[in-house]
Amino acid sequence: MAKSLLIVDDSSTMRKIIMRTIRMSGLDVGATAEAGNGLEAIEKLKAERFDFMLCDINMPEMGGAELVQKARQMPECGNTRIIMVSTESSEQLIEGLLANGANGYITKPFTPEKFHEKLSPLWN
Amino acid sequence: MLSKTSIEESLLDSVKEVFETMIFMDIELSDENEHILEGPSFMGLITFSGDVEGCLGVCCTNPCAATISANMLGSEPDNHAGEQEMKDAMGEVANMVLGSFKARAEGELGKIQVSIPTVVCGRELNNDMVARTEKVLLKINLQGEYFAELTLLYRQTGK
Ligand SMILES: [Mg+2]
Numbered sequence: 001m002a003k004s005l006l007i008v009d010d011s012s013t014m015r016k017i018i019m020r021t022i023r024m025s026g027l028d029v030g031a032t033a034e035a036g037n038g039l040e041a042i043e044k045l046k047a048e049r050f051d052f053m054l055c056d057i058n059m060p061e062m063g064g065a066e067l068v069q070k071a072r073q074m075p076e077c078g079n080t081r082i083i084m085v086s087t088e089s090s091e092q093l094i095e096g097l098l099a100n101g102a103n104g105y106i107t108k109p110f111t112p113e114k115f116h117e118k119l120s121p122l123w124n
Numbered sequence: 125m126l127s128k129t130s131i132e133e134s135l136l137d138s139v140k141e142v143f144e145t146m147i148f149m150d151i152e153l154s155d156e157n158e159h160i161l162e163g164p165s166f167m168g169l170i171t172f173s174g175d176v177e178g179c180l181g182v183c184c185t186n187p188c189a190a191t192i193s194a195n196m197l198g199s200e201p202d203n204h205a206g207e208q209e210m211k212d213a214m215g216e217v218a219n220m221v222l223g224s225f226k227a228r229a230e231g232e233l234g235k236i237q238v239s240i241p242t243v244v245c246g247r248e249l250n251n252d253m254v255a256r257t258e259k260v261l262l263k264i265n266l267q268g269e270y271f272a273e274l275t276l277l278y279r280q281t282g283k
């Protein structure tokens with residue numbers, strides 16, 4: 001079944017690349033929405049349900065680490081899978097995010113194959 | 125602390141990875157010695173702090189930034205990119221190159237926190253910092269068509 005996505009990144013270029021890369025990876029994508037930081041993402045999450053949130057870490061206003069914590073306290077996000085997409089790759093940071101409720105991690109730069117590998121087990 | 129040569133190598137590997145996987149451009153080191161960027165240019169800048177602090181700048185001319193932006197967005201090359209799109213693309217290039225460099229070098233350099241990128245436009249842009257700073261400069265050739273300069277300024281903080 002097609003999945004709805006919220007893509008959160010402060011770069012509009014990166015949001016488009018993520019969207020294109022997921023489509024290229026062969027995963028069935030339904031409705032999509034974008035947010036430029038954590039605060040905008042929370043507004044979108046309140047208004048709509050998403051199957052997946054793809055989330056950058058370094059962003060102005062509210063970064064990805066804080067967004068994961070806040071989103072996990074929202075009943076609206078109970079079934080939303082949160083995948084971090086970031087240039088940050090330290091193990092300590094990744095472990096902390098996973099412990100706080102993120103479901104997966106993809107490092108930039110990435111390929112459609114990498115998205116498929118990380119997302120397809122969570123897609124169905 | 126990494127030697128300057130291995131920092132140069134890690135930086136070059138990082139630029140290659142980013143340009144090949146996300147921008148679909150082949151890059152090579154250029155042997156030009158002169159100032160290679162003529163005319164209006166963009167520079168994506170990102171700072172970092174921690175055990176080592178400094179700044180990475182990625183600079184290229186406007187036509188090159190337009191091609192980078194178009195390649196990243198998967199739009200037609202002749203579809204003229206707006207200034208805002210080029211700025212956004214150059215900021216993200218700097219962000220990804222530094223992220224990739226950090227993953228390669230953090231073992232030796234120690235912990236680094238990366239800032240949010242900024243982008244400036246103008247002519248003869250220069251990335252420089254105060255005293256006691258090491259500087260690595262890479263001049264690269266993109267697709268045999270464009271030049272770009274990467275400058276990495278860094279110094280140990282003694283933290
Ligand atoms: Mg970012």
